[in-house]
Amino acid sequence: MTKSVAVAEAPEARPYHHGDLRRALILAAERVLEREGPQALSLRAVAREAGVSPAAPYHHFKDKSDLLTAIAEAGFDALGDTIKAAVAVDSEAKMSTMGVAYVRFARDNPALYRVMYDVSRNADGMPDKTHDGEGGGFRMVEQAMIRAGVDPGDDLNLKLWCISAWCSAHGIAEMVGFAQFQPMIEELGGEDRFVEELLGRICHAPSMDTH
Amino acid sequence: MTKSVAVAEAPEARPYHHGDLRRALILAAERVLEREGPQALSLRAVAREAGVSPAAPYHHFKDKSDLLTAIAEAGFDALGDTIKAAVAVDSEAKMSTMGVAYVRFARDNPALYRVMYDVSRNADGMPDKTHDGEGGGFRMVEQAMIRAGVDPGDDLNLKLWCISAWCSAHGIAEMVGFAQFQPMIEELGGEDRFVEELLGRICHAPSMDTH
DNA sequence: ATGCTATCTGAACACCGTTCGGATCGAACT
DNA sequence: AGTTCGATCCGAACGGTGTTCAGATAGCAT
Numbered sequence: 001m002t003k004s005v006a007v008a009e010a011p012e013a014r015p016y017h018h019g020d021l022r023r024a025l026i027l028a029a030e031r032v033l034e035r036e037g038p039q040a041l042s043l044r045a046v047a048r049e050a051g052v053s054p055a056a057p058y059h060h061f062k063d064k065s066d067l068l069t070a071i072a073e074a075g076f077d078a079l080g081d082t083i084k085a086a087v088a089v090d091s092e093a094k095m096s097t098m099g100v101a102y103v104r105f106a107r108d109n110p111a112l113y114r115v116m117y118d119v120s121r122n123a124d125g126m127p128d129k130t131h132d133g134e135g136g137g138f139r140m141v142e143q144a145m146i147r148a149g150v151d152p153g154d155d156l157n158l159k160l161w162c163i164s165a166w167c168s169a170h171g172i173a174e175m176v177g178f179a180q181f182q183p184m185i186e187e188l189g190g191e192d193r194f195v196e197e198l199l200g201r202i203c204h205a206p207s208m209d210t211h
Numbered sequence: 212m213t214k215s216v217a218v219a220e221a222p223e224a225r226p227y228h229h230g231d232l233r234r235a236l237i238l239a240a241e242r243v244l245e246r247e248g249p250q251a252l253s254l255r256a257v258a259r260e261a262g263v264s265p266a267a268p269y270h271h272f273k274d275k276s277d278l279l280t281a282i283a284e285a286g287f288d289a290l291g292d293t294i295k296a297a298v299a300v301d302s303e304a305k306m307s308t309m310g311v312a313y314v315r316f317a318r319d320n321p322a323l324y325r326v327m328y329d330v331s332r333n334a335d336g337m338p339d340k341t342h343d344g345e346g347g348g349f350r351m352v353e354q355a356m357i358r359a360g361v362d363p364g365d366d367l368n369l370k371l372w373c374i375s376a377w378c379s380a381h382g383i384a385e386m387v388g389f390a391q392f393q394p395m396i397e398e399l400g401g402e403d404r405f406v407e408e409l410l411g412r413i414c415h416a417p418s419m420d421t422h
Numbered sequence: 423a424t425g426c427t428a429t430c431t432g433a434a435c436a437c438c439g440t441t442c443g444g445a446t447c448g449a450a451c452t
Numbered sequence: 453a454g455t456t457c458g459a460t461c462c463g464a465a466c467g468g469t470g471t472t473c474a475g476a477t478a479g480c481a482t
Contacts, residue, residue, distance in 0.1 A: 021460085021461090042437080042438060042439080043438080043439060043440090044437075044438065044439080045438095052461070052462085053461065053462045053463070054438090054439085054440090054462095054463095055440080055441080055442090055461075055462070055463080055464095056460080056461055056462075058440075058441085059459075059460055059461075060460095063439090063440090064438095064439065064440090114332070117385065120389070121325070121385065121388070124388055124389060124390045125389040125390040125391050126389065126391070128391075131391060156395070156398070159395065160395075160408050160409065160412060161412060163386075163392065163395075163409060164379070164409045164412040164413060166382075166386070167379060167382035167383045167385075167386050167387075167409060168375070168378060168379045168382055168413065169382070170382040170385065170386060171377075171378035171379055171380070171381040171382025171383070171385075172378045172382070174328065174332065174378075174381065174382075174385075175374075175377070175378050175381060176378075177332070177335055178331070178335060178336040178337065179335045179336040180336050180337070180339075180342060181374065184367070184370065184371075184374075187367070197371050198371065198374060198375045198378060201371060201372060201375040201413070202375060202379065202412070202413050232429085232430090253468080253469060253470080254469080254470065254471090255468080255469065255470080256469095263430070263431090264430065264431050264432070265431095265432095265469090265470085265471090266430075266431070266432080266471080266472080266473090267429080267430055267431080269471075269472085270428075270429055270430075271429095274470090274471090275469095275470065275471090
């Protein structure tokens with residue numbers, strides 16, 4: 001039954017086969033995640049949000065967990081970009097600058113951050129590009145560590161400092177919202193100050209090259 | 212259809228009303244958790260494991276999340292006991308002693324640890340008794356911190372050190388299993404050594420009283 | 423014995439992840 | 453051009469899930 005008024009063509013350009021689902025599904029998933037939290041992130045809800053049937057995603061992702069992996073990967077990319085941006089504005093970027101940016105990302109995208117590390121724990125690790133290569137996260141941390149006074153010659157020591165900082169940032173990101181810390185956060189005048197104080201106790205130059 | 216051989220009475224004493232479900236459900240849940248992982252921890256599976264109908268738990272827990280909360284609470288109790296035991300054998304207990312015990316608990320009970328912090332993040336905090344009071348976790352950390360050289364007079368500073376250490380331990384616990392760290396763990400000769408190295412970079416006396 | 427209340431069951435509802443057969447369409451070949 | 457082919461999508465279905473509810477059961481006080 002074709003429209004009698006010919007092809008007014010509805011505003012929603014609803015393609016026959018949709019062009020490029022997959023990206024659309026990932027974006028839909030991020031929308032659902034922001035709007036309704038991680039509990040509501042069902043495959044069916046994502047398909048609904050993207051306007052396709054519940055079976056459609058299976059042509060682009062093996063599993064639900066495969067979709068989650070793609071979402072997590074996109075999340076780590078965004079996290080990397082955020083930190084890169086924070087470092088860009090402060091070329092002397094201290095550890096705490098990066099750490100605060102890290103935690104802030106996690107706090108601004110709590111549902112996404114949760115998916116990122118749920119996936120990582122299931123996969124026994126983060127996506128490789130997160131830490132590998134020239135633009136990888138570890139390189140950024142390494143450079144900040146060297147600026148902070150770690151001996152760049154001692155490779156094992158340097159790596160351990162990086163991992164230590166990364167783990168701490170993750171722990172802080174997951175716990176900073178806990179209610180029992182709220183009074184202290186107020187006392188310090190804001191979450192960022194609180195995070196700086198915590199990170200400052202982990203990354204402080206004086207003894208960084210010892211051991 | 213009663214057994215023809217009269218009442219041999221099966222070994223399983225299956226009570227009429229069951230006496231004390233709730234505890235039985237929590238124990239059943241921990242069993243399911245160990246055996247099949249966190250993904251398999253459904254209310255129905257727990258009820259099945261306890262030998263009751265899927266609706267029975269609702270007389271003892273408001274929700275599934277209410278059950279999970281109880282499980283998490285039991286988990287935090289067990290974690291506290293584990294750390295207390297570690298401190299007991301080494302009365303000079305350093306921070307790293309406690310930290311290693313903490314991480315080891317998380318690694319020995321991965322599914323339980325995951326439930327513990329999933330619940331905590333949903334509730335915006337850990338159970339109160341985890342950190343409050345004389346036997347609470349924070350008191351233990353405080354004492355170790357004081358032994359490590361933090362000025363016990365500066366209350367804010369002391370608390371920040373405790374939180375910093377706790378966050379780091381949590382971050383390490385969640386990330387130490389990541390595949391990308393495995394080579395380094397081997398190089399260092401075991402996970403405990405690796406954890407000690409990381410914790411050592413966080414809790415080291417020289418600059419602890421500086422602010 | 424009688425009722426009261428807490429406990430437990432069984433069936434039902436909506437939702438979930440996943441699979442499968444069949445409809446739809448773009449593109450590639452003749 | 454017409455036809456075939458393969459990727460994409462839909463609708464319906466399966467078993468499993470959380471949750472609710474009417475009714476059966478059993479311990480406890482009167």
